Amino acid sequence: MRKIVSLFSLLFLAQFIMAQTQIIAHRGYWKTDGSAQNSITALEKADSIAVFGSEVDVWISRDGIPVVNHDESIFYNGSKILVQDTDAKILKSIKLSNGENMPTLKEYLRTFKKTKNIKLIIELKKHRTKEQEDLLTKKVLKMVRKMKLEDRVEYISFGLNFTTKLIHLNPKAKVYYLNGDLSPKVMKEIGASGIDYHYSVIQAHPEWVKLSHDLGLKVNAWTVNKPEIIQQMIDLKVDFITTDEPLLVRKML
Numbered sequence: 001m002r003k004i005v006s007l008f009s010l011l012f013l014a015q016f017i018m019a020q021t022q023i024i025a026h027r028g029y030w031k032t033d034g035s036a037q038n039s040i041t042a043l044e045k046a047d048s049i050a051v052f053g054s055e056v057d058v059w060i061s062r063d064g065i066p067v068v069n070h071d072e073s074i075f076y077n078g079s080k081i082l083v084q085d086t087d088a089k090i091l092k093s094i095k096l097s098n099g100e101n102m103p104t105l106k107e108y109l110r111t112f113k114k115t116k117n118i119k120l121i122i123e124l125k126k127h128r129t130k131e132q133e134d135l136l137t138k139k140v141l142k143m144v145r146k147m148k149l150e151d152r153v154e155y156i157s158f159g160l161n162f163t164t165k166l167i168h169l170n171p172k173a174k175v176y177y178l179n180g181d182l183s184p185k186v187m188k189e190i191g192a193s194g195i196d197y198h199y200s201v202i203q204a205h206p207e208w209v210k211l212s213h214d215l216g217l218k219v220n221a222w223t224v225n226k227p228e229i230i231q232q233m234i235d236l237k238v239d240f241i242t243t244d245e246p247l248l249v250r251k252m253l
């Protein structure tokens, strides 16, 4: 009898742990000493606080190298240049606010391979042409496969082209769509792992959380930094909160 009781309490505990909202550090954990958005340090800091995942933004340079940066453009020698129109050699020379150089994705993945606690959530940024996006998708998937990181990497994008291409090239990959305009049912149909929407979309469609769960999909809300909205998303039982305030979300959980 005691065995049965402890089995039930174990199951209860497992269910509770599984239902717990998980934290994703938006652009790594950067609101801390010596860190910067999308820096290698932000990735290491995310690992040091053992959140579920660390998010990172990726572009392809003019000469076909995947590089890590959020914005479409960046300052170089006093003028604004587009990341996708610039060679990797120049991009790599650009300093981040913490003094690091802009990393390539390969450098980023090398550090990620040494981390112990986190998954990497790679955002593929929307480019000017489908050709650039297709090349980036192929290169990123190949790099992740070669480094044997497939089990630890998930993908997100605002681009439906990226989303469908990723699923087509690697049906096992976990892929989420960010743009907020498609229902969980459509996501299920295209083979995505779930919705990854701005919290205002979840607020407007709170029923999408249960609908997603009923379809076997996960729900991620971004970028949730304010206590009242963090609480709202926790109460709605989203699976993931992407945030610039990972320690605050943890405290509230």
Ligand code: MG
Pocket (backbone or CB within 6 Å): 027, 055, 056, 057, 123
């Ligand atoms: Mg991003």
